[in-house]
Amino acid sequence: MRNPIFFIIAAAVGASVFLIARLIGNDYLFFAGYTVLQFIVLATAWNILGGYCGYVNFGSAAFFAVGAYSTVALHKLGTNIDRYASEALAPLLKAAMPFSIPTLTIIAGIVAGLIGFGMGYLTLRLRGAFFAIATLALAVVLQTLIVNWDYVGGSRGAYIIRPQEVPIIGSYIQYLFLLMIALAVIALTAARVIERSRLGYGFATIRDDELAAEACGVPTLKLKLIATTISGGLMGMAGASFPYYIGYLEPSSAFGLAYAVNSIAMPMIGGTTMWAGPLIGALLLGIIQQVATVTISSAVNLLIVGLLLIGFVIMAPNGIVGMVRDFLRVAAPERVDLRAVKLLTIAGYCFLVGLGGVVFGLSAAMAAKNSALTSLGTFTIVLSMVYLAAAYGLLKIESWSPYLTKSVLAVSIPLSILFIWLDPSNFNVVALTISIVIDLIVIWLLQDREIKQLYQPITQRRAVS
Amino acid sequence: MDFPIELLINAIIAGILLGGFYAAVTAGISISFGILDIVNIAHPAFIILGAYIAYIVNQTFGFDPILTSIIVLPAFFALGAGIYQVYYNSFEKYGQDALRGLAFFFGLLFVTEVLLILVFGVDYRYVQADYIDKTIRLGFADLPLRMLVPCVISLLMIGALQLFLSRTFTGRAIMAVSQDQLALQLMAVDPIRIKTIAFGIAIATASMAGAFLIVIQPIEPSVGREFIGRVFAICVLGGLQSLPGTVIAAILLGIVESLTATFYGPSWAPAVAFGFLLLTLAFRPAGLLGR
Numbered sequence A: 001m002r003n004p005i006f007f008i009i010a011a012a013v014g015a016s017v018f019l020i021a022r023l024i025g026n027d028y029l030f031f032a033g034y035t036v037l038q039f040i041v042l043a044t045a046w047n048i049l050g051g052y053c054g055y056v057n058f059g060s061a062a063f064f065a066v067g068a069y070s071t072v073a074l075h076k077l078g079t080n081i082d083r084y085a086s087e088a089l090a091p092l093l094k095a096a097m098p099f100s101i102p103t104l105t106i107i108a109g110i111v112a113g114l115i116g117f118g119m120g121y122l123t124l125r126l127r128g129a130f131f132a133i134a135t136l137a138l139a140v141v142l143q144t145l146i147v148n149w150d151y152v153g154g155s156r157g158a159y160i161i162r163p164q165e166v167p168i169i170g171s172y173i174q175y176l177f178l179l180m181i182a183l184a185v186i187a188l189t190a191a192r193v194i195e196r197s198r199l200g201y202g203f204a205t206i207r208d209d210e211l212a213a214e215a216c217g218v219p220t221l222k223l224k225l226i227a228t229t230i231s232g233g234l235m236g237m238a239g240a241s242f243p244y245y246i247g248y249l250e251p252s253s254a255f256g257l258a259y260a261v262n263s264i265a266m267p268m269i270g271g272t273t274m275w276a277g278p279l280i281g282a283l284l285l286g287i288i289q290q291v292a293t294v295t296i297s298s299a300v301n302l303l304i305v306g307l308l309l310i311g312f313v314i315m316a317p318n319g320i321v322g323m324v325r326d327f328l329r330v331a332a333p334e335r336v337d338l339r340a341v342k343l344l345t346i347a348g349y350c351f352l353v354g355l356g357g358v359v360f361g362l363s364a365a366m367a368a369k370n371s372a373l374t375s376l377g378t379f380t381i382v383l384s385m386v387y388l389a390a391a392y393g394l395l396k397i398e399s400w401s402p403y404l405t406k407s408v409l410a411v412s413i414p415l416s417i418l419f420i421w422l423d424p425s426n427f428n429v430v431a432l433t434i435s436i437v438i439d440l441i442v443i444w445l446l447q448d449r450e451i452k453q454l455y456q457p458i459t460q461r462r463a464v465s
Numbered sequence B: 001m002d003f004p005i006e007l008l009i010n011a012i013i014a015g016i017l018l019g020g021f022y023a024a025v026t027a028g029i030s031i032s033f034g035i036l037d038i039v040n041i042a043h044p045a046f047i048i049l050g051a052y053i054a055y056i057v058n059q060t061f062g063f064d065p066i067l068t069s070i071i072v073l074p075a076f077f078a079l080g081a082g083i084y085q086v087y088y089n090s091f092e093k094y095g096q097d098a099l100r101g102l103a104f105f106f107g108l109l110f111v112t113e114v115l116l117i118l119v120f121g122v123d124y125r126y127v128q129a130d131y132i133d134k135t136i137r138l139g140f141a142d143l144p145l146r147m148l149v150p151c152v153i154s155l156l157m158i159g160a161l162q163l164f165l166s167r168t169f170t171g172r173a174i175m176a177v178s179q180d181q182l183a184l185q186l187m188a189v190d191p192i193r194i195k196t197i198a199f200g201i202a203i204a205t206a207s208m209a210g211a212f213l214i215v216i217q218p219i220e221p222s223v224g225r226e227f228i229g230r231v232f233a234i235c236v237l238g239g240l241q242s243l244p245g246t247v248i249a250a251i252l253l254g255i256v257e258s259l260t261a262t263f264y265g266p267s268w269a270p271a272v273a274f275g276f277l278l279l280t281l282a283f284r285p286a287g288l289l290g291r
Helices: A003-024 A027-053 A060-079 A090-096 A101-123 A128-147 A172-195 A198-208 A210-215 A220-240 A242-246 A257-270 A276-295 A298-315 A319-331 A338-367 A371-396 A401-422 A426-446 A449-454 A458-464 B005-035 B043-061 B065-071 B073-090 B098-120 B145-167 B169-177 B181-186 B191-216 B221-237 B243-264 B266-283
Strands: B135-138 B141-144
Touching: A003 A027, A003 A172, A027 A060, A027 A172, A027 A198, A027 A220, A027 A242, A027 A257, A027 A276, A060 A101, A060 A128, A060 A220, A060 A242, A060 A257, A101 A128, A101 A172, A101 A220, A101 B266, A128 B098, A128 B221, A128 B266, A172 A198, A172 A220, A172 A242, A198 A210, A198 A220, A210 A220, A220 A242, A257 A276, A257 A298, A257 A319, A257 B098, A276 A298, A276 A319, A276 A338, A298 A338, A298 B073, A298 B098, A319 A338, A319 A371, A338 A371, A338 A401, A338 A426, A338 A449, A371 A401, A401 A426, A426 A449, B005 B043, B005 B141, B005 B145, B005 B169, B005 B191, B005 B221, B005 B243, B043 B065, B043 B073, B043 B098, B043 B191, B043 B221, B065 B073, B065 B145, B065 B191, B073 B098, B073 B191, B098 B221, B135 B145, B141 B145, B145 B169, B145 B191, B145 B243, B169 B181, B169 B191, B181 B191, B221 B243, B221 B266, B243 B266
Parallel strands: none
Antiparallel strands: B135 B141
8 A cells, every 4th residue: 555545544534533523422532532542642653663673762751741841831931922032022922822732743743853862862872771771761850850840830730721612623622632633643654654665674674683784784873863753753742732631731640650651562562563553552552541540440550551561572572463463374374364354353352352351350359349249350350361361372373272262252151141130231231142142153153164174283284284 | 158068978978878778779780780681670669569578577567677678588589580580481582682571571660560559559658667766976977877777788788799799609600691601501500590590689689678768768659760760870880790880889879869959959869860871871881890
């Protein structure tokens, strides 16, 4: 697919997401969606340096906060122009201010990009680990500077009063949501363009073997500086509209560890070598976190992210994209056939059910007043783990996995019936009936001869063919 | 206005005492990052874990926190050895995949911190011991025991560690494993076993450092983050593999931080370590005692 076409498709998807969200018309959807989109931008930005070049940035929060605080600074400047600008400049500035959010986003991008460049210039000539540590350091230095900088509120924080309405679109949160969609589309397109350009191949050589690349004449330092600048700039842009979203910005929220860990975990879980990886990871983790924050607590959702990060890094080092790719290489080497699609869907279903089950089980176990509910929650968590193992086995083409999948599905059918009996609310009945139907269909699908053939132990598979 | 010379001397003494404590915090990193080349950014999380263990034992049995930390050393050693086995089998065995190893430790840091928050909440916790409130006065110089005791024990611990590394066979093998694994194998030593031991020792120091930390100041789960920059700044400044270098760098950083806190206000102190780190990385990446 050519890049302009990709951009048009991405923009169309973005536009339809916005229209669907408007049709549903729930304000919470926009608030939650904004956060997820913001993570898409952050994860994609992180991946340009971390995934393509192999340099880990722990300081995403710092770049994000630089973007947010550049908005705060300009906003303050806009409201008190007469105090800060000289008389000759004041009318000129007044005409330009207050800046619109797109302008602020671009300015934030430039500021954060410059910081990324300076950061890279200081540390990129050293081994990779030093860069990672220095980015951690950068976050704390910048946080200390902001805490001690009274103009933007210092440790007290700063209020940004956002207008209630904007022309054409209506409510302000929808406007912010739309801008974030646009930014996500731009970030994804940029990542894809880079991935398939000379620049991207240069990045890949750095990731694979920097010494060899250098010896072959790849200008590694220059490329790394380009990567840090783009990556930092995009992170800053993601933060630019944050003060308007949150309304009150204080250093510890802007520099929160959640941004750092999410922007690493999302690409790692999705897959780092392709633009789709951060997107998948951000959608998955972003939505889980929104659900977990509402149903359990924000501490537990960070725990889930941390555990998923560790789990994926150990079990599936190339993320979801890498696992699917490896699976297709074995199951459908020539072209993607129906069997592969079926199996991917089943594995995806098991994975999502497993993840959802972990979140649900945790919320039941933590909120439970009596021991029955706690043990039910614990049991759900264990069952969900089996689901995850089944999905893992299916993708890895382990011979035991069809049996495991079938048995775990068979166990969950009576469980679903039990739940319907326990809590016969409308939502429960519909959702659980659908899940029972899906379970039955999946068990039936797994009886397929072709699928059975794929999962035969390797020795037997040879004998058949 | 006269220059407050007494204040200056007191700040320097406080800095030296603080530095002694920082040396204990960094010793583990000097082994894991400096010698074994494992970027264990989760080290501060284990320090906090050690502090909480000291806290629990102190609260329930009234044991001295530092004594407790010495008793649980084997547990921390086992924890470190276990983590190294996971790290080795998942990452190191397959060659240099630094990206995933870093993410692994970052995840560990995060999970440990969140678990501690879930169990203990974000209230500040502190311990009781007879020496915590006492202060020795020498002329106008104050030597608070809550700083002096950790500093002295920390220096003793590092001295013992240095003796172990330079005098015993295992210690020398640890120093050698980073330089030439093959040569080590030729001497009939299993490099993986040596690395497991070394990483276990590195994590074991976190137990003691944690006890020092909770003696010095009340803690909550996220204070560990402040130490990430500090430990790496000290480790890099000290020249990565050298424990004496670590001690010197730690004391230097302690003094500078204490002076900053005294004359410019404590809110600037965290930036000092990181400024140190950035400057060292930019201008003298080999460290003070580096070759």
